[in-house]
Amino acid sequence: MTTEVKQEGKFSYIEKGEGTPIILLHGLMGGLSNFEGVISFFSKANYKVVIPQLPLFSMSLLTTSVKTLSKFLHKFIKHKNFEEVILLGNSLGGHVGLLYTKLHPNRVKALILTGSSGLYESAMGDGYPRRGDYEFIKKKCEEVFYDPAIATKEIVDEAFRDVNDRGKLIKTLALAKSAIRHNMAKDLPKMTTPVCLIWGKNDIVTPPRVAEEFHELLPNSELFWIDKCGHAPMMEHPDKFNELLNSWLIKQNIH
Numbered sequence: 001m002t003t004e005v006k007q008e009g010k011f012s013y014i015e016k017g018e019g020t021p022i023i024l025l026h027g028l029m030g031g032l033s034n035f036e037g038v039i040s041f042f043s044k045a046n047y048k049v050v051i052p053q054l055p056l057f058s059m060s061l062l063t064t065s066v067k068t069l070s071k072f073l074h075k076f077i078k079h080k081n082f083e084e085v086i087l088l089g090n091s092l093g094g095h096v097g098l099l100y101t102k103l104h105p106n107r108v109k110a111l112i113l114t115g116s117s118g119l120y121e122s123a124m125g126d127g128y129p130r131r132g133d134y135e136f137i138k139k140k141c142e143e144v145f146y147d148p149a150i151a152t153k154e155i156v157d158e159a160f161r162d163v164n165d166r167g168k169l170i171k172t173l174a175l176a177k178s179a180i181r182h183n184m185a186k187d188l189p190k191m192t193t194p195v196c197l198i199w200g201k202n203d204i205v206t207p208p209r210v211a212e213e214f215h216e217l218l219p220n221s222e223l224f225w226i227d228k229c230g231h232a233p234m235m236e237h238p239d240k241f242n243e244l245l246n247s248w249l250i251k252q253n254i255h
Contacts (some may be wrong), residue, residue: 003039005053011076012053020109020234020255021082024051025073026114026173027091029159030233032213034090037238038245045246046255047086052076057168057177064171065178066092068243070099074205077107086254088112090232091205102187112196112216114246115203115231118184120210132159143195143207145230146202149190195221198241200229215245222248 005012007109013139016039024035035051043049045074052073059068073096077085085107089097094116101108137160162168195218199211208225224244226233249255 008079011079014039014051015048017048019046019048020086021048021050021080022086022120024049024053024178025087025089025096026054027092027156028056028175034232034235037242038088038234041242050080054093054248057171059171059250061170061174064144064174066095066099066175066182069096070103071192073100074104084109084223085112086112087254089116089235090114092117092175092179094118095182098184099182101190101193105191105193110194110196110249110252112198115196115200115206116214117179119213121208122214137163144232145203145236146228147236150236183218188214189219191218192220194252194254196245197221197223198233198244199223199225200236201225201227202229203229204232
């Protein structure tokens with residue numbers, strides 16, 4: 001990742017471009033580089049692209065939850081003096097974006113969800129964890145993508161380190177439980193924010209029926225599919241992802 005990580009107080013983040021802020025929210029496999037394609041495209045299209053490092057493993061265990069991450073996001077948005085933002089969340093990041101939008105609808109111009117948790121109980125950490133079993137972790141990482149080659153050694157090594165770090169493992173499981181507790185099916189029909197759903201047709205973490213349910217429950221949503229694509233469309237098919245999202249933003253007149 002060539003973009004410099006800024007450090008201000010308790011916030012670490014990447015920022016590029018000028019214009020309406022698009023805040024990218026990563027999931028548990030949370031490398032900031034997951035969004036490289038999105039950053040380079042939208043930072044040149046009159047948007048300020050910002051990726052805060054979510055404190056997945058630095059919250060106290062008692063407060064490790066989707067709700068705490070949403071509060072962190074609110075503090076970050078206030079720290080940056082952003083009036084209105086576009087939120088783009090993948091996996092757990094989508095769930096954080098949903099909860100934030102529910103709590104602060106006036107601050108969110110649009111919400112983009114891709115492979116988001118929030119509805120589907122097995123959305124995170126299925127089959128976790130077999131500590132010390134590198135091949136098992138490698139297989140789990142490969143399952144995230146349609147093309148297993150996207151799960152580079154760097155991605156697998158990071159996941160393996162996290163699973164074998166007892167503190168991180170306990171917090172990963174706490175976040176998974178929190179995601180299940182914070183099922184948002186009852187909230188979605190009341191949320192009128194424009195929502196763009198971009199889903200991999202071959203996502204086995206949050207399968208296509210999850211996207212269809214989001215689409216049915218969210219009153220102001222549009223659903224787009226990417227073929228031969230797993231749980232992280234912005235990594236696996238960045239050009240297609242950017243094209244779909246950019247067209248939707250133009251059509252919605254969101255800038």
